[in-house]
Amino acid sequence: DAKTTQPPSMDCAEGRAANLPCNHSTISGNEYVYWYRQIHSQGPQYIIHGLKNNETNEMASLIITEDRKSSTLILPHATLRDTAVYYCIVRILTGANNLFFGTGTRLTVIP
């Protein structure tokens, strides 16, 4: 699986959009971009994934650049409960392959 690069930490004001960047310059054509988050003392939680088109669900939006070398997770209206470590992972869709989490971005939502 390709490695990813994320900033170690970010702050965001409550109610504003949180934009979390991720670089994955060595991504392969069949690898998807996944985002997970981990709230303190809990297991990681799946957020969203995509291949090359932008994706949106009830939790977040995922914007993937045309060359697929980077992506941005957008939380449109951050709340205090969104304070967590966010992990960007690239992997193929099928198989029992594991997730390489790295150290992620610690997002702090400020009141």
Add this chain to the structure above:
Amino acid sequence: DVKVTQSSRYLVKRTGEKVFLECVQDMDHENMFWYRQDPGLGLRLIYFSYDVKMKEKGDIPEGYSVSREKKERFSLILESASTNQTSMYLCASSSPRAGGNEQFFGPGTRLTVL
């Protein structure tokens, strides 16, 4: 909702003890995983299983073994616990039949070996 449960949230054991960590999922997932999480190191895969009685080593299998006798249950075994196995242990499950094959995690077991 997918539910992955782990037998204990907190566990304290002594060096040399045999330790069993149990994980159960209720969504008929084929794949199950055991990770450990340590500060500054992220999640590291210990073992995974893609079917009953099947197991594969992950990145750090030394000192651990696993058992998958039933599809819904995946056990992690520390044959002789050591202090360097003090960690947060996370179980996960997934299915290639389920859309994006995303992994669903349990709440974790924080193991302390004295």
